[in-house]
Amino acid sequence: MGARPLMADQLPLPPALPAAAVTLLDQARRGLVEAAASTDVRQRYATAHLGALRAAAAVLAARTRPESGRRRPRSAWVLLEQVAPELGEWAAFFAAGAAKRAAAEAGLSSAVTDREADDPRPRRRHLPLGRGELPRGGGRTHLPAAAGRRWHRRRVHLVHVAAVTDPFVHLHVASGYSMRFGANHPADLVARAAEHGMGALALTDRDGLYGSVKFALACRSAGIRPIFGVDLAVAPALDTTAPPALARALGGAGSGARPPRLHPGGPAGTRRAPARGGAAVDARLPRTTFLARDGAGWASLCRLTSSTHLRGTRGEPVSSLATAAEHATGLTALLGPDSAVGRALVAGRADLAAAQLDTWRAVFGAHLVLEVVHHRGRGDRQRAQAMLRFAAEHDVPVVLSNAVRYVDALDAPTADVLDAARRLVPLDLRHVDRRTAEGYLKSGKEMAQVAEDLVGPDRDAALRLLERTARLAEQCAVDVRDDLGIGSVRYPELDVVTTPTERGLTSSQVLRARCEAGLGRRGVAPSERVRARLDEELAVIDQLGYPSYFLTVADVVDLIKSLRVRAAARGSGAGSLVTYLLGISDVDPIRYGLLMERFLSPLRHQLPDIDIDVESARRMEVYDAVLDRFGADRVSCISMMDTYRVRHAIRDVGAALSLPQAEIDAVAKAFPHIRANQVHAALRDLPELRASRYGSKRAGGSGDLDLLFDLVARLDGLPRHIALHPCGVLLSDATLLDRTPVESSYLGYPMSQFDKDDVEELGLLKLDLLGIRMQSAIAHALDEVARVDGETVDIDAVPRDDPTTFELIRSTRTLGMFQIESPGQRELVGKFGPQTFEDIIIDISLFRPGPVKSDMVTPFLLARNGWRDAEYPHPDLEFALAETAGVVVFHEQVLQVVARMTGCSLAEADEVRRALGEKDAHAEVRAWFMPRVLDAGYPEAVAEQVWQVLVAFGSFGFCKAHAAAFALPTYQSAWLKTHHTAAFLAGVLTHDPGMYPKRLILDDARNFGIRVLGLDVNASGATYRVERVAAEQAPEEGGDETPAEGRRRPGWMPPAMQDPSRYGIRLALADVKGISDDEVARVVAGQPYRSLSDFWSRASVSRPVVERLVLAGGFDSLYGVRRARPRVPPAGAPPPAADPPRPAAADR
């Protein structure tokens, strides 16, 4: 280093030294002596560095005034360099050692070597720390009373300097992810901390780490070091002997505050339903904050949070000291005013506080810290001072925090509303936690004032308190990349997804071997082209490091298929040969001209996304199987945050403000489903709301509800509760539970507290398993065919060029067919006339909002039907555009066009396509595109024309691979409808996959000549079943009014199609209104029945349901009732009691 020795006469201190500087210099000198005497290496290093810091602060105290600007330098050393440039080298040396000092203080033995510990000392010798070197004045150590006020100002000044040089770090901060507690999003907190020039910020949300990833990302972009923690309710460890009057305050036994499981049976322990009034909703247990110090601490944080959630009642996480003790590694416990210790002190029970402290200290030892909070409310100062005294008496480190709940004091009412909403009570002083609006994210200067206000006349105490806080913050060093895993990728271990014979191979070798095997299984001729494509894809996968990803997904798909659950990949993944060979997708990418680059690009480091459609009815079975296969330590479901939107916000705010229930209801329902912060805009712009006069006076309304709407807008986007993501499953290696906190979902599945975006950031493999009703319908149809006809159909092996199927599609009788049953599609199908599987792919892609709106359909149809010749901008593009008659429909075509005309690779072309999606980037892309096209020798007019086409269509074209993946179930459903009409429609009726009510599907069945057989307790099952009927048998069946005889085969029906009139569809018991699954099961188990009384006694179905069964004709066959039925059901309609079409609840 060679730092220039500093002599006393070179010192940048003025001759008249402020008292504060003297004090600091004294301390620095004492620290150095102490350091020299210390035998412990780490302590020597840390103490010496601290001394240097004090000396620097002394210089600053002498030479600076507090700044008023918002942006401040980050560290004392930076400031020192500005104030005293001659000390620059010296400052740099110590600034570089700051991290080491933190490590040394944290007790990391390897942090400091002997030599390093001694290194600062020679340098220190040149500092003006000897008593003789200090310019001393007689009155400086003992200030005359008259100078008291001046001294006071000095002290304030000094504390401010400390704040400037070592900005405060908030260690106890709740964001909106503390459900219905914190008033701001983590990003807002981070932004404010950055404005204050803070170098670090903690996020300690209540009950979970929900916001951690978003917080970490916000911190990364703001350049702030994140500190992670959690604030948990903790059941008191001690069975307090507090008198009953105090028991509630102390959270002791008898207060009903223990987790219910701890005292089962007792009336206090039984969980009451949440009720307005609040008692059962919020037990107001003591809370403890846990901060992660390192990577192990982050893992402990995850595991502690998980076990807290999994041990208690769902939705009421209560931890205990015992739980905390199991996961204490790397954690620092922070006992604040709301902890058991703090509450005991408030209650005046120092003895109890000491006992509590001892139990905590037994677990956390040196990593137990007391936290003082001073919100300047009435009595707060005394309470905080009591805490400080208590800490001093018991020799526990103590830090200052502000227990932050909101960014700005103006947000305090939001916190009040959240308090009321959380407790289901109206706003009132006794229901609201805050007394003052001081719990906001204060600046370092403000926190210094708080410390100042707190410690009173003690000169150093404020500094010590702030310093101790800063030091604890320094100790908490969780690395976002190494410890959280942001930016890394984690797959299940290779052993899990490979067979024993494959041991010893690398993942890419296994992948290659399986693809080679897949060539044979799929019957793909290993031609030169296929080989080259496979090599290329494998090379890209290798380069990106994703072989394990593909192996894992393939494993899951195999698993699903082994359950005999239908599965199909959707999305761009179908464009890859590897996914086809592994059995993940069933569309041959080479045959249908699909490109891998759209799916996986070497230019893009983004985990590819493969979604798998499974049968909706058996989705839970699939989840269970995946959980079993990989184990609960590798698998978890993904959660999603439900955030406040306008209606919910109105209900919660209205309830908090004690508005009448009916009025709240009316107001809430008047709004469409919009964001809460659009409430004012909606009041202004929507005519129906303007007419309601809810708005402010300025907007022509009554103005009575202004306060309500203002508060509603403030709640915008705040998380309200957590829910299970409908399709996401998380797969990782066995360390998953070290990386994500898990709680139990309503259905009992383990559910990560992170949502899908967080999970992606964390590099955990996310698999979307979507339940698709059509797959269930197909499965049901196949089962019915096997049951009735004894014929096993392998739908996946059916040739995809069946002319009869296409003939039926062209007849537009496509009801029930996947994707092509809507009225618009039927019209398009009629005009288009698909002949091949490729045509279906085009058809699905054409019927999208983009192409329809920009009228791509008409030119295509004109050319397709031969009324006009296909036009190509240039003959070179015919290879790509021929299949769609010169119209750009697919993303893949954009890629090919760009690649051909500019000579770039397909991967680069995909980047261009992505850029085309953003209007802002168009100029840039054009500047890249045009010169290259002109260089390639194309005329300018052609280049311009192609550019226009790209701009117009490129952005909202459709991914052909996705369309091809979708076309498969479309074709399969069409094939089934053609060849097994009755079975297929029974499947559609059972699983309700489409957009039409059952009435229309039944009508469609009749049009095909299928008879609809009435409900019959002896014949109907849980699902719609196919029955063979003899043609002349129909009248006795009594179900269908349409006589079979005299019926002609309709003209539109393809001649090659078998006449489906040999079959009937029996209505299902499950559609009887009000019948439960258990009742259906009992009815089916008891079949056949001899009479109504037999049915009544054996099936034990509830009376209203039996009545409906009777009315619906369920017993007609038993009693020979025939057409004499009252004409309640008009001809052509299903029986009245059969449930009219279920609401078309989307299943994804």
Added chain:
Amino acid sequence: MSRVLGEAVERVGEEVQVERGALGPVQFWRGQSRYLVGELLDSWMETAPWWRRDAGGGASADLVAPREVWRVEAVRAGRSRTDFAGVFDLSWDAAANRWWLVRVHD
């Protein structure tokens, strides 16, 4: 015993004139009499329960109106401090710059 002054619905306390020093009130006038502040016993912040305010609309921007309260020992000018000192809570409404005597502790 402490006495809360003028507990009306609208606002608690009676308005007083206060001379403020660097650290807090120095003296105040209650009606015609002047009180000298001897000792500053305590000070804290209070925010009014905004939801109780007679609503009738109004935006929420000014819902947080913190008031600073000083608890002082004061004596009427001219009286003996040992005999007649009382403890008063003085509340300062920063927005309006008005002082209120909210409590008298006998």
